[in-house]
Amino acid sequence: MKLILTTEVSGLGAPGDIVEVKDGYGRNYLIPRGFAIRWTRGAESQVASLKKARAAREIRDLGSAKEVAGQLGALKVRLKTRAGESGRLFGSITTGDIADAVKAAGGPQLDRRRIEIGNAIKSVGTHKVSVRLHPEVAATLDVEVVAG
Incomplete structure (x- = not known):
């Protein structure tokens, strides 16, 4: 099952990542809890903009993360x-x-x-x-x- 993560899931990925998981894990855990949405071509274009924004934020936050x-x-x-x-x-x-x-x-x-x-x-x-x-x-x- 192909999903797009909406929140960070430890060991799986960050928001905006497209992941391939077992059907039961996606259907019974990730989607009901709002951690992921089903993958579609339209949603994939939204993912590109999410990743671009996240990359800019992470570069800015790396220094502050080391400080914290x-x-x-x-x-x-x-x-x-x-x-x-x-x-x-x-x-x-x-x-x-x-x-x-x-x-x-x-x-x-x-x-x-x-x-x-x-x-x-x-x-x-x-x-x-x-x-x-x-x-x-x-x-x-x-x-x-x-x-x-």
């Missing part, structure tokens, strides 16, 4: 949450929680969809989190989870 990555590297992020006596959390830390904690720590406003947590954060301690700021720039952020 430097800010995130120097930032100390602490999250207070409820935990049991053994250090296991009641629930888990989400990307939205991390985005809010970065903002509260004086960092830049981050889109929660660009934050990638390797393994679910379900315990107290320091955890590494990746933030995709640009297709060429990813920052690693240390998040300290404390019982509160």
Whole structure:
């Protein structure tokens, strides 16, 4: 199935990319959630203009993405949450929680969809989190989870 992505999908592509995916993945996941639309010749011409605008924006944003990555590297992020006596959390830390904690720590406003947590954060301690700021720039952020 040939689709045009409308939002960034991790591991698949960026908005405006034309991708070939399995029928079930496209029909049951990407299209209903608004992540993609069906490919047509008319939509392909719109994709060309989207890509041109995105390319101009990315060139301009590469320098600022590197600057934000430097800010995130120097930032100390602490999250207070409820935990049991053994250090296991009641629930888990989400990307939205991390985005809010970065903002509260004086960092830049981050889109929660660009934050990638390797393994679910379900315990107290320091955890590494990746933030995709640009297709060429990813920052690693240390998040300290404390019982509160």
